[in-house]
Amino acid sequence: MPDTTTSADVPALRIEGLYKTYPGGIEAVRGIDLVVPGGEMLAIMGKSGSGKSTLLSLVGTLDKPDKGRIWLHGQDTATIRDLAKFRREEIGFVFQLHYLLPHLTLLDNVALPLLGKADALRLAATALEQVGLSHRMKHPPAKVSGGERQRAAIARAIVNRPRVLLADEPTGNVDSDSEASLLDLFQSLRDEMGMTLIVVTHERGVADRADRIVHYKDGQIESIETRESA
Known part of the structure; x- marks a missing residue:
């Protein structure tokens, strides 16, 4: 029989x-087995030292597993030759x-992942607009709030329009108002x-904003x- 699998099924x-x-x-x-559909916000919740950040590093191809396999949008990460390019474009x-x-x-911080692209500053400006920082583009990090700095970090993470966003304790250094604002942004x-988000946290309030x-x-x-x- 012909393969009827579509990209929507992966x-x-x-x-x-x-x-x-x-x-x-x-x-x-x-021995982790897990499937995350596209467009889902998944929280991984556990105490410090439980191994959740290691799992995120493996998913992000920043580390290699001793055993097992990881597929991102159908690609077996063990078979990808240029992992740096894959991370830059997909994660x-x-x-x-x-x-x-x-x-x-x-x-300029947000434009860094786009070095060499003629439209780097335009794309960086668009990403900053998406996170609500169009009025802070020319400010250095020291001149904005902690919540705004984290928003800028999110803009830098999405400037290449990746399909998967991995966040490790992203609200750990911001106040409660900034936390709520960041979680609204993730959603x-x-x-x-249509981005897939995987958020590592030890806070129940953060996890409660996820689909699973x-x-x-x-x-x-x-x-x-x-x-x-x-």
């Missing part, structure tokens, strides 16, 4: 039998710290751009909770 992420152990016998990832990263360069404006990226919550403990998935009101 999940954004599929993980099978994933393991990662660090020196000293630390089992950060133990955006947001971390707890913004990692903006202090001597550059927000516009708009999902709803308006993976409860993660000692390198394993304890349970997966579906959020009906997400």
Whole structure:
């Protein structure tokens, strides 16, 4: 029979039998199986040291598993020759710290992943507009609030229009008002751009904004909770 599978049938992420152990016998990832449909916001929730950030690094191809396979939009990451190019085009990263360069404006910071592109500044300006920072483009990081710095980091992560956004404790260094604003932004990226978001957190309030919550403990998935009101 002919293959009738379409791109709509291919999940954004599929993980099978994933393991990662660090020196000293630390089992950060133990036999993970997971499927994430395109356009979903998934939260991975667990205590510090549970291995959830390691799992995110494996998904983002920043680290390699000891065993198991990862597919991103149908591509087996173990077979990709130029991982740096793949990450640049397909994956955006947001971390707890913004990692903006202090001597550059927000516009220039966001344009960094686009070095060599003739329209880099235009695309960076568009990304800053998407996150509500069109009025701060010419400001250096020190002249804006913590929440605005994190928004700029999100703009930098989406400037290449990746299909998957990975966020590791993205609200860990902002106040409650900024947290709510950032989570609204994540949901708009999902709803308006069709982006798939995977957010690592230890905060229930953050996880509650996701479509599903993976409860993660000692390198394993304890349970997966579906959020009906997400």
